[in-house]
Amino acid sequence: MLQIALCDDRVEELERVTGLVEAYIRLHPELDSTVLPFQSSYDLLECVKSRGGFDLYLLDVMMPEPDGLAVGAAIRERDKDAMLVYLTSSPDYAVASYRVRAMDYLLKPVERDALFSLxxxxxxxxxxxxxxxxxxxxxxxxxxxxxxxxxxxxGDHAARYTLSGGRTLTTGTVRSFDEVAAALLAEPRFLRVGASFVVNMLYVDSMTKEQFFMHGGLKIPIPRLRRGEVRQAFLDFMLKRGRGV
Structure with a gap:
């Protein structure tokens, strides 16, 4: 999971970069990513203090106190491995950003290609x-x-894995599909759909009463007797992630 915090005191820029990050997340469901925007550096630090840190921070440099560099220093004190990236209108801040071992900096206005590469x-x-x-x-x-x-x-005493990008892997003979499924179901993103399928819910494009429509065009049937249970499990997972359905 890639948890991203974005902080910029300018509302227009905050909304624009948030939109770009959300577009990237939609293109990469396998990352199980989230982005949380903050207009105030104080609110970001309070959030980190109360709920814990993020994996990646996108920080505007020029903000009301504490500015982006001070925020980065505070984050670095509690998390030596967090990825810090500065958003700045001037490359003059690049040297200062490395004092807190920043991963990189992006010049404003942030461009889609540069952000996606980062x-x-x-x-x-x-x-x-x-x-x-x-x-x-x-x-x-x-x-x-x-x-x-x-x-x-x-199927046929074997398990067939479909991977992102369309690649498939088929196992040799397996004693029990339950054992194969158990290795996945410890992760909340996976859901058992009847006796024959386990699905990664992050790859679900949509759902009807009868089936899941997966990324890549796969259709996974939902057994009639489990439709209520499966639907509720999927809804609970998506709501916990704040995505809705």
């Missing part, structure tokens, strides 16, 4: 820390990050 780098660091599962295929053993798994299907 978020790719942050996501790569985040994915390195994500859990994975070992899949024993007929051709050998493959270590797959859980974030890349879209669905797993039970």
């Amino acid at each position: 978020l790719d780098r942050a996501a790569e660091r985040s994915l390195d820390d994500m859990p994975s599962v070992t899949v024993r295929t007929r051709d050998g053993v493959v270590v797959v990050p859980l974030a890349e798994i879209v669905t797993v299907e039970n």
Whole structure:
């Protein structure tokens, strides 16, 4: 999961960059990302104090006290590994930003391509820390990050993994699909859909009473006797993430 905090005292810029980050998040559901905008550096620090830190901070430099550099120093005192990125209209602040071991800085107005490239780098660091599962295929053993798994299907005494990008992996003979599913269901993003499927809910595009529509065009049927239970589990997951349905 990549948790992002964005802080800028200018409302227009805050809304514009938030929109860009949200567009990136929609393109990368595997990251399980969230972004929380703050117009006040004080509110950001209070949030960090009360609920804990974020993985990535996008901080305007020129803000009312405490300014972005002071905020970065405060964050760095409590979290030596957090990724700090400064948003500035002048490259003169680049040297100062490195005093708190900033990851980088972006010149304002922040451009989509530059921001997306930076978020790719942050996501790569985040994915390195994500859990994975070992899949024993007929051709050998493959270590797959859980974030890349879209669905797993039970069939013909084997399990078929569909991964982001459309790649598939098929295991050798498995004794029980329950064992395959159990390795995934410890992660809240996964949901068992009947006897034959486990789905990563972050890859669900939409849902009807009868089926899930997944990224990439997959359609996963929902057993009639489990429709109420499955729908409620999906709604609860999405509401906890603040995404609605």
